[in-house]
Amino acid sequence: MIEISAKGGYAPRSTAAKAGMPTILNLKTSGTFDCSSAISIPSLGYRASLPPSGVTSVEIPPQPAGTTIKGVCAMGMYNFAVNFN
Numbered sequence: 001m002i003e004i005s006a007k008g009g010y011a012p013r014s015t016a017a018k019a020g021m022p023t024i025l026n027l028k029t030s031g032t033f034d035c036s037s038a039i040s041i042p043s044l045g046y047r048a049s050l051p052p053s054g055v056t057s058v059e060i061p062p063q064p065a066g067t068t069i070k071g072v073c074a075m076g077m078y079n080f081a082v083n084f085n
Contacts, residue, residue, distance in 0.1 A: 001023070001024045001025075001026060002015050002017055002023060002024070002025050002026065002082060003026045003028055004025065004026070004027055004028065004071075004080055005028050005029075005030070006027050006028065006029050006032055006036040006037060006039065006050060007029060007030060007031065007032040007034070007036060008034055008036065008078075009036055009077075009078040010036060010071065010073075010078055010079065010080035012080070013079070013080050013081070014080065014081045014082075014083065015080075015081075015082050015083070016082075016083050016084075016085055017060075017063075017082050017083070017084050017085075018084070018085070019062075019063055019064055019065035019066075019067070019084040019085055020062050020063075020064070020065070021062055022059065022060065022061060022062055023059075023060040023062075023063075023082070023084075024057055024058070024059060024060070025057070025058040025059075025060055025082065026055050026056070026057050026058075027039065027050055027055065027056045027057075027058065028054075028055050029050045029051060029052060029053055029054055029055075029056075030053050031052060031053055032050065032052055032053070033052060035073045035074050035075040035077060035078070036073045036078050037049060037050045037051075037052070037073075038050070038073060038074030039071055039072070039073060039074075040071065040072055040073075040074070041058065041069060041070070041071045041072075042070070042072075043069055043070070044058070044060065044069065046058060060082070063084040064084065065084060065085055066084070066085075067083075067084045068081050068082065068083050068084070069081065069082045069084075070082075
């Protein structure tokens with residue numbers, strides 16, 4: 001499980017996950033009203049408007065080693081990456 005905070009950007013901006021295993025990405029908001037609450041993960045075909053406060057879970061299917069999943073806000077200003085090793 002990976003947790004990413006969404007408020008004024010994403011933190012951490014880069015994380016690692018184990019390749020070949022399903023992964024849960026928890027997107028945590030806490031009084032988030034900026035563009036980081038509207039997220040897109042293009043390689044997963046995922047788009048969502050996150051609630052102002054709470055946790056939104058995204059299931060990432062097993063990925064081969066060397067894969068990077070990238071998420072970006074609606075305006076393209078903020079991003080994050082999950083690297084599978």
